[in-house]
Amino acid sequence: MSKKSNLPQPTDAELGILQILWKAGPSTVRFVNEQLNEQQEKEIGYTTTLKLMQIMTEKKLLSRNTDTRTHVYLAEAVQGDTQKALLKKFVDATFQGSATSLVMQALGNHETSQQELDEIKALIEKIEKG
Amino acid sequence: MSKKSNLPQPTDAELGILQILWKAGPSTVRFVNEQLNEQQEKEIGYTTTLKLMQIMTEKKLLSRNTDTRTHVYLAEAVQGDTQKALLKKFVDATFQGSATSLVMQALGNHETSQQELDEIKALIEKIEKG
DNA sequence: TTGCATTTACGAAAAGTTTCGTATATCATT
DNA sequence: AATGATATACGAAACTTTTCGTAAATGCAA
Structure with missing residues (x-):
């Protein structure tokens, strides 16, 4: 709950x-x-x-x-919760609900450092492992 | 040009x-x-x-x-360009310019299929190589 | 052709957001 | 206590965005 x-x-x-x-x-x-x-x-x-x-x-x-x-x-508004809610609205409106499209677009403007890419890769692995 | x-x-x-x-x-x-x-x-x-x-x-x-x-x-507005511009504004306002934070939040919260994860991984590799 | 349905044009109301002027209260200094 | 600086309270102006009413034009069908 x-x-x-x-x-x-x-x-x-x-x-x-x-x-x-x-x-x-x-x-x-x-x-x-x-x-x-x-x-x-x-x-x-x-x-x-x-x-x-x-x-x-x-x-x-x-x-x-x-x-x-x-x-x-x-x-009083929690940062993470607020970002999450705003993100959902934004993804729906701009990327028709496709978080993947958004991620691709965000990464596509390759200004992402190796360390950040590593962090993202780590997260993906974590998701894949369940 | x-x-x-x-x-x-x-x-x-x-x-x-x-x-x-x-x-x-x-x-x-x-x-x-x-x-x-x-x-x-x-x-x-x-x-x-x-x-x-x-x-x-x-x-x-x-x-x-x-x-x-x-x-x-x-x-007349091109979809990709429009999304890119809106994304920049959104990342700045909501994630203080950190695209990585946004990506982490997006991957963390939304349901992402294995195929989508693969696509993202492929993109990351492409960025790393080039 | 006459009348009905549909379309565009236009202005302005309605709704939402941001900004600030002004009044009043409080505190510190003299 | 009087003065000046700074704080809150409050209403309303100023802007932006969305919505719609109404009029005029156009096409269609009886």
């Missing part, structure tokens, strides 16, 4: 915020906003980030600690 | 239309609309599909033959 999280899928902007929280752990709006503005060329206003994080908290993608004046936000 | 197509990326709904045209070849709005409604549960109105295809024609994602009253639409 696995527990489904059943969270809504994040939008593009929301995913950007999740990436930061997944990487950095619990953070303030100020920090997340700064990270976003480092990653991107386009400047994003502080209240924009705040609003998004408030919406995400409502959707349960995040939770927050409001003990101090400066709230600290935590990602 | 390769010629870049430089087409805008399709939206979700537009991609659904492209999939049908890629598979079926040149088609009428009526046909595309029927296909969409077979694939999905949600009923899409005829003029909705028409409007989308008109917009896509403006964007050069499609072209059309207007010789007869019932126009026949053709996909």
Whole structure:
């Protein structure tokens, strides 16, 4: 019996915020906003980030600690689960459900190091062994 | 000197239309609309599909033959190129640019047949050799 | 030819997402 | 206590995407 999280899928902007929280752990709006503005060329206003994080908290993608004046936000959406769900949707829409087509396309742009190829080969072997 | 197509990326709904045209070849709005409604549960109105295809024609994602009253639409966006561009955007947003992470996730989660695994292995070998 | 069904054209509503202005509260410094 | 900097709350504007209503044109069949 696995527990489904059943969270809504994040939008593009929301995913950007999740990436930061997944990487950095619990953070303030100020920090997340700064990270976003480092990653991107386009400047994003502080209240924009705040609003998004408030919406995400409502959707349960995040939770927050409001003990101090400066709230600290935590990602509730699990990275792996979120990626998995987004991947499924993407494979369905773009590759008509064929994960293999996607893998071929992804590897086809041969910018994959030998070490990464080895990892993939190892995984394939593991799958083949059952 | 390769010629870049430089087409805008399709939206979700537009991609659904492209999939049908890629598979079926040149088609009428009526046909595309029927296909969409077979694939999905949600009923899409005829003029909705028409409007989308008109917009896509403006964007050069499609072209059309207007010789007869019932126009026949053709996909101008190339399937492989479109998939590649969408994949890059998706990998960047969801896997922080790591195609390997995506491949691992895709192989890990989806059911992959032995034949498909063989194809992937063959591709990996090809990459390693060349 | 007249009327009905089907098509295209067009605009705009509806829905979803992102952005920010402004008000208000809180904290630190003077 | 007053001032200034920074935080949250909230609503609504601005954009993007999707959907459809309605009008006008075209072809078909009685």
